[in-house]
Amino acid sequence: MITGEMGKNTKDLKDSEERYRRLSDATFESIFISDKGICLEQNLTAERMFGYSSEEAVGRLGTEWIIPEDRKTVINNILSNYEEPYEVTALRKDGTTFPCEIQGRTITENGRILRVTALRDISARKAAEKQLRDSERHHRLIFEHSPHGMLHFDKNGTIINCNKKFIELMGATKEELIGFNTGRQSNAKMKAALRHALAGETSEYEDFYTSITGNKTSYLRVVFNPVEKGKSPTEVIASLEDITERRKMEKALTKTESRFKIMAENTKDIIYRFSVQDKQFEYISPACLEITGFPPGNFYDNSQFFFDLIHPDWQKDMKRQWTGMAYGKMAPLVEYQIIDRYGQTKWLQQSNVPFYDDNGSPVTVEGIVRDVTELKEALEKVEEEREKAESASRAKSEFLANMSHEIRTPLNGIMGMLQLMDTERPVERQEKYINAAIQASRRLNNVLSDILDIARVEAGKLSLNHEEFCTAEAVKQVFELFEINSRHSGVNLELRLAPDLPRTLIGDASRMQQILTNIIGNALKFTNQGHVIVEVSLLPYSRPGEQSLLFSVEDTGIGIPENKIHTLFDSFTQASEGYTRQYQGAGLGLSICKRLCTLMRGNIAVDSTPGKTTTFFISIPFEIPEAEESTEEPKEPSPDMDSSLTTYRILVAEDEKVNRLYTKRFLRQLGFTVETVRNGHQALEKLLYEDFDLVLMDVQMPVMNGIEATKAIRMGEAGAHNKRIPIVAITAYAMQGDRDQFIEKGMDDYIAKPVEEEELKKVILKTLKVS
Numbered sequence: 032m033i034t035g036e037m038g039k040n041t042k043d044l045k046d047s048e049e050r051y052r053r054l055s056d057a058t059f060e061s062i063f064i065s066d067k068g069i070c071l072e073q074n075l076t077a078e079r080m081f082g083y084s085s086e087e088a089v090g091r092l093g094t095e096w097i098i099p100e101d102r103k104t105v106i107n108n109i110l111s112n113y114e115e116p117y118e119v120t121a122l123r124k125d126g127t128t129f130p131c132e133i134q135g136r137t138i139t140e141n142g143r144i145l146r147v148t149a150l151r152d153i154s155a156r157k158a159a160e161k162q163l164r165d166s167e168r169h170h171r172l173i174f175e176h177s178p179h180g181m182l183h184f185d186k187n188g189t190i191i192n193c194n195k196k197f198i199e200l201m202g203a204t205k206e207e208l209i210g211f212n213t214g215r216q217s218n219a220k221m222k223a224a225l226r227h228a229l230a231g232e233t234s235e236y237e238d239f240y241t242s243i244t245g246n247k248t249s250y251l252r253v254v255f256n257p258v259e260k261g262k263s264p265t266e267v268i269a270s271l272e273d274i275t276e277r278r279k280m281e282k283a284l285t286k287t288e289s290r291f292k293i294m295a296e297n298t299k300d301i302i303y304r305f306s307v308q309d310k311q312f313e314y315i316s317p318a319c320l321e322i323t324g325f326p327p328g329n330f331y332d333n334s335q336f337f338f339d340l341i342h343p344d345w346q347k348d349m350k351r352q353w354t355g356m357a358y359g360k361m362a363p364l365v366e367y368q369i370i371d372r373y374g375q376t377k378w379l380q381q382s383n384v385p386f387y388d389d390n391g392s393p394v395t396v397e398g399i400v401r402d403v404t405e406l407k408e409a410l411e412k413v414e415e416e417r418e419k420a421e422s423a424s425r426a427k428s429e430f431l432a433n434m435s436h437e438i439r440t441p442l443n444g445i446m447g448m449l450q451l452m453d454t455e456r457p458v459e460r461q462e463k464y465i466n467a468a469i470q471a472s473r474r475l476n477n478v479l480s481d482i483l484d485i486a487r488v489e490a491g492k493l494s495l496n497h498e499e500f501c502t503a504e505a506v507k508q509v510f511e512l513f514e515i516n517s518r519h520s521g522v523n524l525e526l527r528l529a530p531d532l533p534r535t536l537i538g539d540a541s542r543m544q545q546i547l548t549n550i551i552g553n554a555l556k557f558t559n560q561g562h563v564i565v566e567v568s569l570l571p572y573s574r575p576g577e578q579s580l581l582f583s584v585e586d587t588g589i590g591i592p593e594n595k596i597h598t599l600f601d602s603f604t605q606a607s608e609g610y611t612r613q614y615q616g617a618g619l620g621l622s623i624c625k626r627l628c629t630l631m632r633g634n635i636a637v638d639s640t641p642g643k644t645t646t647f648f649i650s651i652p653f654e655i656p657e658a659e660e661s662t663e664e665p666k667e668p669s670p671d672m673d674s675s676l677t678t679y680r681i682l683v684a685e686d687e688k689v690n691r692l693y694t695k696r697f698l699r700q701l702g703f704t705v706e707t708v709r710n711g712h713q714a715l716e717k718l719l720y721e722d723f724d725l726v727l728m729d730v731q732m733p734v735m736n737g738i739e740a741t742k743a744i745r746m747g748e749a750g751a752h753n754k755r756i757p758i759v760a761i762t763a764y765a766m767q768g769d770r771d772q773f774i775e776k777g778m779d780d781y782i783a784k785p786v787e788e789e790e791l792k793k794v795i796l797k798t799l800k801v802s
Contacts, residue, residue: 061150065093066143068109080152082124093148098122105133109146112137121150130157180271186264188213188225200249200273221253228255230263237274250275301400307385307393310334322379322402324372342368342376366403378407495631499656500540502532502580506567509547513555522558524551529568533578536653542631543651546624547582550647553621554586557645561587570650576688579633582649590641599637600625624649657692676702679799682723683707684714684740685761686732694727694761697788698795709733711740718749723756725799728778730762737762738776745777757798761791 061077063070073088081088081096094102101119108117114136121131135148174181180197182190189212198205213225224236236253252272259265296317304314311334315327329336341349345367352365366380383398457465510526517524547565554563563586570579591599600621628635633651681698685691686709698705706721708714712735714726726744730737737760747754760773760781770781780794 058149059151061096063088063093063096063148063150065146065148068093068106068146071145077150080123080150081121087124093146096121096150098128108133109135118153121152129154177270180273182208182269182271184213184225184229184267184269186229186266188215188229188267197271200251200271224253224255225267225269228257228267228269229265231257231259231261231265233257233260249273250278299402303398303400305334305396307395312337313395319400322371322377322400323369340369340371342370344368377402378404495539495542497537497539497654499535499537502534502536502567503528505540505544506547506565506582509544509551510565512548513551517555517563520555521560522555523562524555525562525564527564527566529566531569532567532580533655535656536578536580537656538651538653539631542627546627546635546649546651547584549621549624550582550584550649554584554588554645554647558586558588563587573652576655577652578655579650579652582651583646584649585644585646587644590643590645591637591639592641600635655688657688676801677704679724679801680704680706680722681725681727681795682714682717683727684709684711684732684737685727685729686710687729690729694791697791701792703795711735711737711743714740715743715749718744718753718756722752725795726756726758727761727795728758730760730773738773741777759794759798 058074058076061080062074063077064072070088070091070093073083073085077088078084083091094105097105098120104117104119107113114134116132116134118130118132120128122128130153132151132153133148135146138145138147174183174192175194177194177196180194180200182193182197185191189210190208193205193208198208201208213221215222217225218238220238221236224234227234234255236255237251239248239250250273252274253269255267255269257265257267298316299318299321300316301318301322302314302316303312305311306313312330315330317327319330320326323340325336325340338346338350338353349365349367352362362383364380364382366378369377369379371377379400380403381398381400383396385393386395386397388394506528507526510524513524551563551565563584566583566585568581568583570581573579625635628649628651631651633649635650636648637645638648639645681703683691683694683698683705685694685707691707691709695705695707706717706723708717710732711728714728715735717723718726728737728741732740735743741758743749744753744756744758749756757779758777760778762773762781762783773781780798782791782794
């Protein structure tokens, strides 16, 4: 019986201990039992919170769960049997820390004095407290430094706090303002507004206000916000804004609008304002009566009335314009036709200026409608006259061209027969006749060639060759044509070529030679003694990829009278006229030179002093050819080439020829395999079918710029395998912030022009991760 009772008590005790264990493990606190500071037991929460297993915890000093700086506090509280909660910093097994709250209690068990300690993680509470403190500090800063005057009323309408701006607006000290009861001591309008706010309703007040000191008057707008909305009474926060200047501007605007209305109602153009949301005219000036035949009232009553006036041919287009306006897409200037009240068709020109709200949606459209019927009719007449003139010019050019060909055919036969006769050893007198006839035929042939060139230019049928030529050789060929004649005439002919002339250029060398032939030939024809100097030099300013040459031909001939220079380049004109003309010619040579120069994007000018010197100046731009390069890889690396880089392929996207050539050469010297393209579109195509390790991308290019190309590559338009290919921007954009902008657009790095070779190499190696 006793044994059974003891067994029952033992079971109850075990059950009690198990319940205690479960309760202890289920708590959110870490619980430790220690004897003389040595841990005897910990609950499951402690194991999870600190990372020590029960086996590791037992036998350790309890202070090991606390950072060294707080251990003295814990020991003192244990020795003094302090049982109130206090805060320390706990230390986990992994070395991390967290704020915790400790509460300990001393108990006696079987004669032993033990310490039960509970630790709670208060990280969340500390974070919440910090957030609350930060929020309070933030609101205090907003209150104190607000650009508006801020003040705090108690439930009776007495000022209990205010900021610096409010003190400034009131023109008083803070001591004078605190304690002032606005609910009793203000004017009736402000009292009423404040009463509504004290009763829990937001209210506003706007009026002139004189400070309590009486030394400052302002026009204020005050908003009263209840602290507890809907509760009465409640404290109130008010914000004050000095809108004195705004009131002045509004008054000035009212005057301006009045003047505008006077102008609008007296102008001959229609001035209108159209509401997009209401689809109605808000204003239309009286000029609509003169232009459309209808008064403004018709347009106010029915907005569709305007569209009913539009000519049927323009109905569809104008409806599309006004429909698009609802989305902010209306054209800023449109022209269309209407049929007015009296059946007359008129041309109108309408300017449109949309105005948007804060969300970017169009609210109103304002503009001017002008009757341009007379202007259109005048332009049509001018166009008709221009077409007639062009037609006449084309007819003349075609006639000249046809006549030149028709005359040239028999002329060639005549010259051929004369030359045959000359080969049959005619008698001396006949030989003279034959040579004279041949010379006359040749002169006639030159005149016909000039006429044909003029006709081709005027008819727009003269095309230019685009071929590479040797610069000095092309000029020397012209010079050699006149060398023998100049020696016989006694005139010194001299050629001066600048030492820095490009070896080759691209353009129409034959047309350049034709211009020089005419100019040099004229110079020798009009020079009896002295010299003719032909000089070729470089112009300092040229477009990228081009080089302009300056040709000057100076002679010591008869010169050109000042009153003849302005007609010098006209067709069929010579400086000497009349029956006593000394020099032969049709007067076409200089006209052809002028037209050819214009066709080649060049220019021609003349400077002359009669009886002394005449100098012709001709400037012509030519393209600079890219240096010829072998498509094969070099058999042996150059001294600067790194053979380890030959496996890397780089694509250079650059539209400027010189930069493209330089970059390609430099990278090949380093050892890279390089391909080039001229725009972003070509880069996408190249990447799609060939493998590259890096792209050097110019930002500003035609067809598709570098930003657009990078975006397309990142979206997979050059193949999924190229989505993350390294892209380095090479650009003349070198302002602060540009690099971040390009990186944001998807590029990996950035180099500013002009490019330093070492920097380019460094960035490429870094991007490719090559050591």
